[in-house]
Structure formats: structure tokens, C-alpha cells
Amino acid sequence: MRLVSIIAGCILFLSGASANADDARPVIVAFGDSLTAGYGADPGRSYPDNLQRDLDRLGYAYHVENLGISGETTADGLARVATVIARKPRIVILEFGGNDGLRGIPIEAARANLDQMMARLAAAHIRILLAGITLPPNYGQDYIRPFQAMYRDLGVKYHVPVIPFLLAEVFERHLFQADGIHPTAEGYALVAQTVLRYLEPMLGVPPKPKKG
Numbered sequence: 670m671r672l673v674s675i676i677a678g679c680i681l682f683l684s685g686a687s688a689n690a691d692d693a694r695p696v697i698v699a700f701g702d703s704l705t706a707g708y709g710a711d712p713g714r715s716y717p718d719n720l721q722r723d724l725d726r727l728g729y730a731y732h733v734e735n736l737g738i739s740g741e742t743t744a745d746g747l748a749r750v751a752t753v754i755a756r757k758p759r760i761v762i763l764e765f766g767g768n769d770g771l772r773g774i775p776i777e778a779a780r781a782n783l784d785q786m787m788a789r790l791a792a793a794h795i796r797i798l799l800a801g802i803t804l805p806p807n808y809g810q811d812y813i814r815p816f817q818a819m820y821r822d823l824g825v826k827y828h829v830p831v832i833p834f835l836l837a838e839v840f841e842r843h844l845f846q847a848d849g850i851h852p853t854a855e856g857y858a859l860v861a862q863t864v865l866r867y868l869e870p871m872l873g874v875p876p877k878p879k880k881g
Contacts, residue, residue, distance in 0.1 A: 704852075766801075776819060787827050
């Protein structure tokens with residue numbers, strides 16, 4: 670699985686580098702699993718796609734790159750974090766852990782992987798927005814509480830903003846696909862708005878004046 674992730678990451682890197690070679694805007698990388706990749710939505714409807722449109726509308730001159738791969742765990746993310754660093758992004762929106770939790774992977778292992786990813790990004794002087802997630806109630810509070818605390822604790826350790834729950838605004842059943850896990854296209858648009866609220870204070874420059 671890790672080899673597959675590395676290969677997929679290389680493909681994303683090469684295709685992104687080719688497609689955006691002439692784009693001089695600073696890069697924001699959306700780095701994560703299926704919630705970032707836009708699983709189940711048509712092309713152009715993932716949350717990073719919506720985020721790009723929101724930033725353009727507000728006049729922010731940033732280029733959002735989607736480096737999400739469905740099915741990945743924190744271990745897979747750690748295996749390809751070098752690919753993200755090679756893109757030289759200004760900001761990384763880091764979204765991993767959901768698949769670890771759903772598979773019952775020990776929280777200590779997921780925390781260690783996220784910690785290493787954040788350490789490497791910080792060492793490369795890349796700003797981080799950490800996106801948290803939670804789990805269905807049937808996983809039990811003894812697992813859910815420390816799982817949620819993982820994001821909060823790492824945010825404190827690295828002094829970075831944390832989105833407590835990425836899907837906080839996707840609370841109505843019709844905004845989820847049939848699996849009850851992944852948002853619909855409409856839901857991903859709401860996820861982008863959630864991300865934007867936490868991202869905007871990190872952008873460092875005021876929006877350009879709107880025309881008209």
C-alpha cells in the first residue's frame with residue numbers, strides 16, 4: 670500500500686509540476702485522504718477545487734493543489750510528505766487520520782505519523798493548517814476522545830491553527846453520499862467554506878479590491 674501511495678504521489682507531483690509550470694502564484698497544498706481528493710464527486714467539485722474558486726472570488730492570489738489520495742492513512746501520508754515539500758508550498762492543509770480511526774489503528778501510531786509529517790513540514794518553513802476529523806459514536810468514547818485530542822495536542826505543539834472537525838458544516842443527511850462518510854458535491858463546497866475561515870488569517874495579504 671505504501672509503495673502504491675509513493676507512486677501515486679509521484680504521478681501527482683509530475684502532473685502538477687507540468688500543469689502549473691507557468692503559475693507564479695504561491696502554492697497552497699491540500700494534502701490528505703479521500704476527503705481532500707473529493708471521493709465520489711465529479712471532477713472539479715472537491716473541497717480544494719471549491720477553495721480555489723473562493724480564493725479567486727475574494728481576490729487572493731494563491732494556487733491550490735490537490736494532493737489528496739483516497740484510502741490513505743497517516744502512514745501513507747508520511748511516506749509521501751517529501752513530495753509535498755518538493756512543491757515548495759506556502760501553506761499545507763494537512764488532513765489525515767480518518768482512515769486510521771475507521772480501521773482501529775492505535776492512536777499512538779497515528780499521532781506519531783502526523784507528528785513526523787508536521788515536523789518535516791515545519792523544518793521546511795511551510796505553514797500548516799491541521800484539519801481534524803472525528804469518528805462515529807459506535808467507536809466508543811474511550812477511543813474517540815483521545816483521537817480528537819490528537820489534533821488539538823499537535824496543534825499546540827507546533828503552534829498551528831486546527832480545524833476541530835472538517836465536516837462540521839456538513840450536518841444534514843442529504844449532504845452526504847450513500848456511505849454516510851463522504852460529502853456530496855454540495856457538501857464539499859461547505860467544507861471549503863469551513864477551511865477558508867481558518868485559512869484566511871494565514872494568507873498574509875489583504876484581498877485585492879473587487880472590480881465593479
